[in-house]
Amino acid sequence: MALLEIRNVTRRFGDFLAVDDVSLSIGTGEFFTLLGPSGCGKTTLLRMIAGFDAPDGGEIVLDGQSMTDVPPEARNIHTVFQSYALFPHMTVADNIAFPLRMAKCPAADITPRVKEALDDVSLAGMEKRFPHELSGGQRQRVAVARALISRPKLLLLDEPLAALDAKLKERMQLELITLQKEVGITFVYVTHDQEEALALSHRIAVMNKGRVEQLDDPPTIYSFPKNRFVADFIGECNLLDGTVASQAGDAMTLDVPGLGSVRIVGSPGGSPGAAGTLALRPEKVSIGRELPADCANRFHGRVFDYLYTGDVTLYIVEVEGGQRVEVMLPNSAVGRSSKFFEPGDGVQVGWRDDAGHFLPD
Amino acid sequence: MSTRVQKWILSGPPLLYLLVFFAVPVGIMVVASFRYAGEFGGLAPLFGTGDPDEVAGLTVESYQRFFDDRIYLELFAKSFVYAVLTTVACLACAYPLSLMIARSPKKSRDLLVLLVILPFWSNFLIRVYAWMIILGPQSLFTRAFNGLTGAFGLEPMPLLFSPIAVLIGLVYVHLPFMVLPLYANLEKHDPALLDAAQDLGANAWQRFWRITFPLSLPGVYAGAALVFIPALGIFAIPDLLGGTDSMLIGNLVKQQFLDARDWPFGSVLSIVLTAAAILFAGLAAWFGRPKRA
Numbered sequence: 001m002a003l004l005e006i007r008n009v010t011r012r013f014g015d016f017l018a019v020d021d022v023s024l025s026i027g028t029g030e031f032f033t034l035l036g037p038s039g040c041g042k043t044t045l046l047r048m049i050a051g052f053d054a055p056d057g058g059e060i061v062l063d064g065q066s067m068t069d070v071p072p073e074a075r076n077i078h079t080v081f082q083s084y085a086l087f088p089h090m091t092v093a094d095n096i097a098f099p100l101r102m103a104k105c106p107a108a109d110i111t112p113r114v115k116e117a118l119d120d121v122s123l124a125g126m127e128k129r130f131p132h133e134l135s136g137g138q139r140q141r142v143a144v145a146r147a148l149i150s151r152p153k154l155l156l157l158d159e160p161l162a163a164l165d166a167k168l169k170e171r172m173q174l175e176l177i178t179l180q181k182e183v184g185i186t187f188v189y190v191t192h193d194q195e196e197a198l199a200l201s202h203r204i205a206v207m208n209k210g211r212v213e214q215l216d217d218p219p220t221i222y223s224f225p226k227n228r229f230v231a232d233f234i235g236e237c238n239l240l241d242g243t244v245a246s247q248a249g250d251a252m253t254l255d256v257p258g259l260g261s262v263r264i265v266g267s268p269g270g271s272p273g274a275a276g277t278l279a280l281r282p283e284k285v286s287i288g289r290e291l292p293a294d295c296a297n298r299f300h301g302r303v304f305d306y307l308y309t310g311d312v313t314l315y316i317v318e319v320e321g322g323q324r325v326e327v328m329l330p331n332s333a334v335g336r337s338s339k340f341f342e343p344g345d346g347v348q349v350g351w352r353d354d355a356g357h358f359l360p361d
Numbered sequence: 362m363s364t365r366v367q368k369w370i371l372s373g374p375p376l377l378y379l380l381v382f383f384a385v386p387v388g389i390m391v392v393a394s395f396r397y398a399g400e401f402g403g404l405a406p407l408f409g410t411g412d413p414d415e416v417a418g419l420t421v422e423s424y425q426r427f428f429d430d431r432i433y434l435e436l437f438a439k440s441f442v443y444a445v446l447t448t449v450a451c452l453a454c455a456y457p458l459s460l461m462i463a464r465s466p467k468k469s470r471d472l473l474v475l476l477v478i479l480p481f482w483s484n485f486l487i488r489v490y491a492w493m494i495i496l497g498p499q500s501l502f503t504r505a506f507n508g509l510t511g512a513f514g515l516e517p518m519p520l521l522f523s524p525i526a527v528l529i530g531l532v533y534v535h536l537p538f539m540v541l542p543l544y545a546n547l548e549k550h551d552p553a554l555l556d557a558a559q560d561l562g563a564n565a566w567q568r569f570w571r572i573t574f575p576l577s578l579p580g581v582y583a584g585a586a587l588v589f590i591p592a593l594g595i596f597a598i599p600d601l602l603g604g605t606d607s608m609l610i611g612n613l614v615k616q617q618f619l620d621a622r623d624w625p626f627g628s629v630l631s632i633v634l635t636a637a638a639i640l641f642a643g644l645a646a647w648f649g650r651p652k653r654a
Contacts, residue, residue: 050560072559085557089575098571102562146561 009058020210036207258323267358295350402622546580582649
């Protein structure tokens with residue numbers, strides 16, 4: 001049985017539909033992520049799970065028990081807030097001990113449990129520090145330790161890494177994964193950062209305008225986005241709009257204005273005459289004066305611009321018909337590291353017929 | 362320009378002001394407290410002409426008088442009790458009010474704060490006179506009060522010219538000085554802290570007692586100092602609202618300077634009052650010092 005059931009939950013603010021008939025089922029021990037742009041309803045949904053907000057319709061059920069009339073303090077759910085919300089007048093130890101004190105835990109148990117919690121998040125010996133004496137990463141760890149110490153059934157994390165710099169963010173992501181495995185508590189994680197969501201989650205619910213657009217594991221979300229929004233929101237993606245020209249078995253030809261005929265294999269949907277979009281990841285597109293033999297789709301063009309990001313370079317190529325295609329080239333590729341294409345260079349771009357994913361309109 | 366010079370230029374005017382209007386008068390008062398009273402008020406000369414009948418020079422007799430007669434220390438103790446009661450009553454009234462203002466929508470907060478300081482727009486004495494009418498024997502308030510106490514079998518009693526009238530006046534006059542620092546503190550509290558406390562299992566009372574109240578202590582100390590210190594030395598309210606038994610230390614100081622014309626003794630009383638005020642301001646500053654960098 002699922003640990004957390006969200007059943008047809010709806011929340012309105014005036015005319016604005018923040019959460020629109022969302023149903024989700026989250027299992028015990030899962031690392032579940034609500035991903036979406038700001039205003040998509042993910043934070044509203046999180047606040048309703050925590051109990052700070054009540055749904056206008058639908059129901060939230062934790063472990064078989066309806067949460068409708070249960071106030072936040074009585075829910076066995078803890079939250080790591082975006083601002084961490086550490087109590088500034090309490091030491092690290094007092095902050096972490098807070099949930100235990102509220103639960104009337106015997107004083108003799110508190111000290112060893114706090115020590116253990118601090119060890120878990122590698123903050124041993126920091127008991128007497130005040131929050132303002134800690135770095136951002138340390139505060140984040142205290143917030144996590146405080147939320148986990150009384151072993152809630154569910155831990156909610158509201159963009160907990162948003163305030164950290166990129167390097168620290170990466171380290172904290174790894175720590176969160178390890179910690180979640182160790183404690184075995186179900187995590188519901190809210191973020192607008194798709195890389196973070198892909199890296200951390202067992203399953204991701206991509207939200208947009210109050211609705212869940214797609215619910216899948218990270219590789220499925222990335223490789224087989226269900227619609228334009230998901231394809232566009234998760235990672236870089238070429239979205240080539242066109243009309244299906246012909247279809248036979250699992251192969252089809254898509255006429256893309258400004259580009260030409262594109263052969264697609266292995267993507268369901270689309271009968272001749274139907275409009276649709278080919279979602280094509282830039283890293284699946286090849287670029288060069290010569291292309292690998294398996295590129296079923298080949299187009300001539302010129303480099304329009306490029307974005308060098310160290311490990312890879314993203315080229316924007318304008319093909320002869322005028323359509324622009326983004327191509328990602330790993331800078332580690334043999335013989336390519338020192339030989340960049342310059343804007344204006346004539347090149348070929350191409351991809352295998354099974355490289356893209358067709359999205360019917 | 363170096364920051365050092367800038368510091369002196371910026372702190373110069375207030376420093377000069379305090380020197381001329383606070384430090385120098387206190388110095389004059391200290392000297393006056395060691396002199397003899399003049400025959401017709403004022404002070405006797407510091408340097409005598411040599412006439413054996415003439416009173417001149419320095420003496421500690423005013424201090425002896427203060428410490429010899431218990432009545433003065435008792436009056437201090439009584440003033441202290443009034444000031445403490447005023448501070449506690451102001452805190453009890455101001456805390457819920459400040460909390461209500463701090464948690465009301467941002468738009469209405471300024472208006473509510475304006476309402477708190479609205480009484481300052483009219484003269485202090487006029488407002489105290491208004492209380493004489495409110496507390497007068499025929500007033501609706503007095504009759505309602507006596508009706509209420511009468512229901513519990515108590516004799517009707519006059520409110521005006523009683524210690525209760527003095528306390529009501531003291532609390533009324535000082536309330537804004539408690540509300541403003543408290544509000545300024547409470548308004549800055551991060552609402553996420555209360556969410557976090559609730560999320561981690563704290564009920565409404567625990568959220569107040571463990572989070573809001575400890576974080577508001579600097580505001581409580583500042584408000585307490587702003588109420589306690591003036592309440593300790595006030596004379597107008599006991600004069601107008603109090604009876605013959607409502608004299609406080611402020612009234613005695615005023616009496617020594619204006620009626621008894623004993624400036625040295627009035628100075629001694631003022632010095633003790635100033636010392637007490639500085640002590641309490643220091644305590645408030647110490648307890649209210651910011652603990653966070």
